[in-house]
Amino acid sequence: MLKRTPLYDAHLAAGGKMVPFAGYEMPVSYAGGIEEHNAVRERVGLFDVSHMGEFIVSGPDTWRYLDHVVTNDCSRLPADGVLYTTMCHENGGVVDDLLVTKLADDRALVVVNASNIDKDFSHMKWAASNLSRSRVELHNASDEWALIAVQGPLALEAIKGTPMLAPVRDEIDGLSYYRWRSFESPGGRVLISRTGYTGEKGVEIFVPPARAADLWMELLAAGKPYGAVPAGLGARDTLRFEAALCLYGHELDDETSPLEAGLSWLVKLDKPEFVGRAALEKQKQKGIKRKLVGLELDGRNIARQGYAVMRGDAMVGKVTSGTHAPTLKKGLCMAYVDADSIDADLTVQVRAHTVPVKRVPLPFYKSRARD
Amino acid sequence: MDLKHLKFTKEHEWVRVDGDEATIGITDFAAGELGDIVYVELPKVGASVTAMQSMGTIEAVKTVADLFAPVTGVVTAINASLEQGPDLVNKDPFGDGWFVRVKVSNRKELDALMDHAAYQRMIGK
Numbered sequence: 001m002l003k004r005t006p007l008y009d010a011h012l013a014a015g016g017k018m019v020p021f022a023g024y025e026m027p028v029s030y031a032g033g034i035e036e037h038n039a040v041r042e043r044v045g046l047f048d049v050s051h052m053g054e055f056i057v058s059g060p061d062t063w064r065y066l067d068h069v070v071t072n073d074c075s076r077l078p079a080d081g082v083l084y085t086t087m088c089h090e091n092g093g094v095v096d097d098l099l100v101t102k103l104a105d106d107r108a109l110v111v112v113n114a115s116n117i118d119k120d121f122s123h124m125k126w127a128a129s130n131l132s133r134s135r136v137e138l139h140n141a142s143d144e145w146a147l148i149a150v151q152g153p154l155a156l157e158a159i160k161g162t163p164m165l166a167p168v169r170d171e172i173d174g175l176s177y178y179r180w181r182s183f184e185s186p187g188g189r190v191l192i193s194r195t196g197y198t199g200e201k202g203v204e205i206f207v208p209p210a211r212a213a214d215l216w217m218e219l220l221a222a223g224k225p226y227g228a229v230p231a232g233l234g235a236r237d238t239l240r241f242e243a244a245l246c247l248y249g250h251e252l253d254d255e256t257s258p259l260e261a262g263l264s265w266l267v268k269l270d271k272p273e274f275v276g277r278a279a280l281e282k283q284k285q286k287g288i289k290r291k292l293v294g295l296e297l298d299g300r301n302i303a304r305q306g307y308a309v310m311r312g313d314a315m316v317g318k319v320t321s322g323t324h325a326p327t328l329k330k331g332l333c334m335a336y337v338d339a340d341s342i343d344a345d346l347t348v349q350v351r352a353h354t355v356p357v358k359r360v361p362l363p364f365y366k367s368r369a370r371d
Numbered sequence: 372m373d374l375k376h377l378k379f380t381k382e383h384e385w386v387r388v389d390g391d392e393a394t395i396g397i398t399d400f401a402a403g404e405l406g407d408i409v410y411v412e413l414p415k416v417g418a419s420v421t422a423m424q425s426m427g428t429i430e431a432v433k434t435v436a437d438l439f440a441p442v443t444g445v446v447t448a449i450n451a452s453l454e455q456g457p458d459l460v461n462k463d464p465f466g467d468g469w470f471v472r473v474k475v476s477n478r479k480e481l482d483a484l485m486d487h488a489a490y491q492r493m494i495g496k
Contacts, residue, residue, distance in 0.1 A: 017403065032461065033432055034407045234406055234433055300410045302430045323432050324409040351428070351435075 005050035006146045006212040014230050022114035024051040026233055033234030037326040040198050040239055041367075044152035045231035046219055049197075049204070050212065053117035054145045055110040055124065059136040062106050069127040069275055070100060071258060073268040077102045082178045082193050086266050087123065088276030092257040092283055095123050096248060097266075099195060101180055109191070109206075113248045117142055127275055146212030150219060151202030151239075153367070154226040159203065161222035164215050168192060175203075187211045197236060199243025200367050242325050244294065244334065244363035250305055250320045251292055251334060259283055260336065262292045262362065290317065290336045294364055295357040297322075297331035301350045308349045309335050309357075316341040319348060325364060332364050333357075374465065378481060379490035380423070382439045385465065386484060388475070393442055396469040397429070397460065400494050405431040408460045411438070413449045413471055420444060420473060422480050427470065429460070442480045444473040 002025045011018065016027030027048065029036060039045045057066060066074045072085035083100045096116045101109040112120045121140050128136055150159050156172050159165055165172075167183040172192075175181060180193035188208035196202040207215050220228060237247070246252050251261050257280060258267050268274075269281055297303055302324050309317030322333030333348065347354045378386040383401035387394045402408065412428040420426040420440035427438035449471050452459055460468035475481065485493065 028433075029406060032407055034458075238432060300430075302410065302435065304435060324430065326407075326432070 003051075005048055006209040007048045007050060007148075007216050010213055010216050011048065011230070016230065016232060019233070021233055022051055024114065026051060027230070029232040029234045030230050033232065033238065034326045036229060036231035036235035037238050039227060039229045040152045040200055040231055040235060041327050042153070043227035043229075044150060044154045044158045044202075044223055045198075045229055045235065046216065046223065047149040047151065047231050047236055048147075048216070049149050049236075050146040050209075051114040052147050053112040053114055053120065053140070053142040054147075054206070055112065055121065056139040056141050057108040057110060057124075057136060058106060058139070059134075060106055061131070061134045061136045062108050065128060065131055065134050065136040066100060066108055066110075067271060067274060068131050069124055070098070071267045071274060071276065071280070072100075073271055074100060074102075074108075078179070080179045080181065082180055082195055084178075084266065086252070086258040086263060087120070088258065088274075088280065089123075089254060090276055090279060092259075092276045092279035093254040094248070094252045094256055094258055094261070095254065096120050097246060097252055097263075101191075101193065111147075116248060130275075144209070145206045146209045147204060147206055148212065148216060148219065149196055149198075149202060149204045150223070150228075151196045151198040151200050151231075152228075153201055154228075155200070155202040158223035158226040158228050159205075159219060162215070162218045164190070164211070164218055165192065165205075172203075185211065197245055198239035199245065199363065199365060200239070238323055238326050241321050241323060241332075241334075242327055242363070242365035243367075247321060256336075257283055259288050260290055260292060288339055290338050291342055292320070292334055292362070293337050293342050294360045294362040295333050295335055295346070295348065296360045297333065297348060297350070298356045300331065301348075301353060301355045302331045303333035303335075303348045303350055303355075307333075309337055310347045310349055310354070311341045311344050316344075316346070327365055332360070334362070375487045377465075377487060378441070378484035379487065380439060380441045380484060381493065382423075382437075384439055384441050386441045386481070388481060391475050391478070392447060393444070393473050393475050393481075394469050395441060395471050395473060396464055397438070398490070399464045400496075401436075402461050402464040402468070405429060405434060405436060407432045408457045411453050411457050411460065411470065413438075413453070414446050416446050416449060418446045420446060438470060440473065441484060442473060442475050442477070444476045446471055447474050448472040
């Protein structure tokens with residue numbers, strides 16, 4: 001049985017085309033994916049991402065514990081900070097990529113991929129049991145929050161007229177990238193964070209499920225003068241793809257290390273200890289065997305996940321994500337390629353066609369105004 | 372267009388028969404499922420196509436699909452507008468978004484196709 005977010009009815013009313021995704025019925029598009037993609041690049045789009053998982057970590061050892069379970073360094077987090085990080089297995093493979101929000105010295109909000117909620121929670125419980133005498137509690141709060149992302153160059157302007165967000169209206173302009181604010185509202189706490197998954201400026205708003213539909217309608221109304229439109233999973237995927245943001249199940253999985261994925265900036269080997277540290281340190285010393293690269297395809301060809309990357313007759317890699325990039329208007333893909341072949345002449349096997357590709361820097365697209 | 376005069380395949384192509392020529396496209400349901408179509412690869416005029424074998428490719432942002440030949444025959448025309456405007460398939464799947472015309476070599480194959488009511492049932496409408 002598929003779950004529905006609190007915004008299900010609002011999606012149907014807006015003409016959302018619903019598809020199963022990570023156990024939820026989610027809107028893949030409303031007016032059309034490319035139109036929604038362009039709205040986010042040029043103006044502003046609203047996304048329902050209530051399917052994402054939220055965990056609350058609490059207790060005196062919250063931060064000692066989190067620094068044990070994630071690869072990035074939580075001790076550097078300011079009091080209103082958010083941290084993007086990976087969480088690894090002992091073998092260095094990625095359990096998930098996630099956001100850690102510092103709510104207090106003894107409390108954190110952890111946001112994980114919807115498809116990984118159960119796996120992540122088990123892994124985090126296991127990691128807690130590893131840590132001797134740790135005073136930490138884990139709570140799966142995924143059903144206690146709805147989550148709305150407002151993304152695009154006009155996102156901050158567009159949300160200011162929202163009555164529900166009035167308590168933080170004057171703080172929105174001063175809110176830096178990867179910082180958050182929260183306030184008590186009738187129905188529960190609302191948390192707004194300067195984060196997102198589109199490569200554009202924007203916020204993600206955590207709201208109690210009972211208030212979610214009201215907030216959504218208010219955001220649409222306040223955003224209307226700015227050209228705000230609801231945007232679905234389709235646009236979310238092409239936006240994150242152009243910005244070369246990793247998607248679990250594509251660029252990341254249990255067998256792939258963050259070092260291979262170009263996420264070495266999330267791996268703080270100067271931390272004395274964390275799950276996966278030994279394997280990652282060894283991998284770094286021996287040299288990374290395959291790397292995530294960006295490729296541009298010749299002609300009007302589109303590479304898809306799983307297509308082979310060839311060097312002559314030898315397969316030297318595999319495509320992780322690919323599409324016709326709506327903003328850049330070319331066929332692009334990300335692929336894992338053997339490290340000794342990344343600068344060679346490569347082709348991608350698009351069904352019966354052997355298509356020449358050229359390596360291009362990641363990200364494919366960088367917003368002028370994200371931060 | 373009156374869809375009741377069209378024939379349909381289980382792969383979601385539609386066929387409109389005029390004399391011995393069949394105009395072929397994909398249904399609004401199929402176009403909606405594929406999402407934004409960004410490129411179509413069509414057979415050449417003069418090419419022979421075989422019933423229920425792939426004669427082209429439809430690339431959408433999110434996925435790729437084969438274009439199947441509903442009937443056996445020879446391609447007499449292709450919709451050149453799709454080269455620059457593949458989104459015509461999303462905008463007007465039963466009209467300007469048509470794909471190819473085929474001279475039908477065996478009209479009996481047309482009898483094997485679904486009528487509009489049967490197609491609507493298949494897609495659960």
